[in-house]
Amino acid sequence: MIYNKQILTGLEHDQYEHSFDREALRRLEKIPFLTTACEWVTSNFIERIYNVQYTGSNLKVTKENYPKIYQYLENACRILDIKKIPELYITWEYEINACTIGAEHPIIIINSGLIDLCDDDEIMFIISHECGHIKSNHMLYHMMAQCINLVVDSIPGGSLLAGGIQFALYYWSRMSEFTADRAGLLGCQNPDAMIRAFIKMAGLPIKEFNNIKPDTFIQQARDFKMLDYDGMNKVVKFFSIADETHPWTVMRSAELIKWIDSGEYNRFISKHYLP
Numbered sequence: 001m002i003y004n005k006q007i008l009t010g011l012e013h014d015q016y017e018h019s020f021d022r023e024a025l026r027r028l029e030k031i032p033f034l035t036t037a038c039e040w041v042t043s044n045f046i047e048r049i050y051n052v053q054y055t056g057s058n059l060k061v062t063k064e065n066y067p068k069i070y071q072y073l074e075n076a077c078r079i080l081d082i083k084k085i086p087e088l089y090i091t092w093e094y095e096i097n098a099c100t101i102g103a104e105h106p107i108i109i110i111n112s113g114l115i116d117l118c119d120d121d122e123i124m125f126i127i128s129h130e131c132g133h134i135k136s137n138h139m140l141y142h143m144m145a146q147c148i149n150l151v152v153d154s155i156p157g158g159s160l161l162a163g164g165i166q167f168a169l170y171y172w173s174r175m176s177e178f179t180a181d182r183a184g185l186l187g188c189q190n191p192d193a194m195i196r197a198f199i200k201m202a203g204l205p206i207k208e209f210n211n212i213k214p215d216t217f218i219q220q221a222r223d224f225k226m227l228d229y230d231g232m233n234k235v236v237k238f239f240s241i242a243d244e245t246h247p248w249t250v251m252r253s254a255e256l257i258k259w260i261d262s263g264e265y266n267r268f269i270s271k272h273y274l275p
Helices: 019-029 034-057 067-079 112-117 120-135 139-153 158-188 191-202 206-211 214-229 231-241 249-261 264-271
Strands: 059-061 087-091 098-101 107-111
Touching: 019 034, 019 158, 034 087, 034 098, 034 107, 034 139, 059 067, 067 087, 067 120, 067 158, 087 112, 098 120, 098 139, 107 112, 107 120, 112 120, 120 139, 120 158, 120 191, 139 158, 158 191, 158 249, 158 264, 191 214, 191 249, 214 249, 249 264
Parallel strands: 087 107
Antiparallel strands: 059 087, 098 107
16 A cells, blocks of 8 residues: 555645645634644643543554554545554445544544545545644644534534634635645545545445546636636635535546645655655
8 A cells, every 4th residue: 555655754734734724823823822722722622622532432443453444544544645644434324524622632533435445555645634624733723613513512602703713714624624634645646546536425326436537626626716717717716615624526626636736746746854
């Protein structure tokens, strides 16, 4: 699974960070006391609850019990130069997906469907994406974005007081996915596998897995990107996704294709690091 892949020794997340992520984070950090509040809420409530929920209900994967599955995580951390390997759990869901919880002690959770329905490099793309969140120190605000509805609902008048913060967190969360997607591609180092993973996540039926049409999906992503030139479509997109923590799948693939087309991905792999 790590054959013919560059080991990106010395990799820093700001080297591949998406500009949307960087700008959204700057705006978020300007909100008074937000970081302090997030640290307190996350460490005292959210992280503890999630930790108990996932570690108490799902299967912990180690190199001793399921070494091949664990190797995906080990390889992703090695390629992306992540020194401390996070814990890995599997949950019984057949959606092709994964998530990361915890700011102080991150834990990666992958769905069973990811392992069953994806090939090695597709799995590496998704697990490396999750590792990218950890490497970029996304998890503090990510945890708050995932749970702000609970926090807001527990405070009288919370929706009025925290509405702007809520949308700022959601917006940054969506933008941070573009950086994590780049980490996913740097981890799998296989653009074709990245496209296949997105096609499967976008809804391809299992019966069509042997009939994947990457070119048509790439064209769909390019066409979607072209819609940005229409101001009304920008408004429609904003209100359609404003309360989501993740961008649309086609939007994410469009941004990665743009990164590849610019030559930045290839220059990043070939110029800056040695295997």
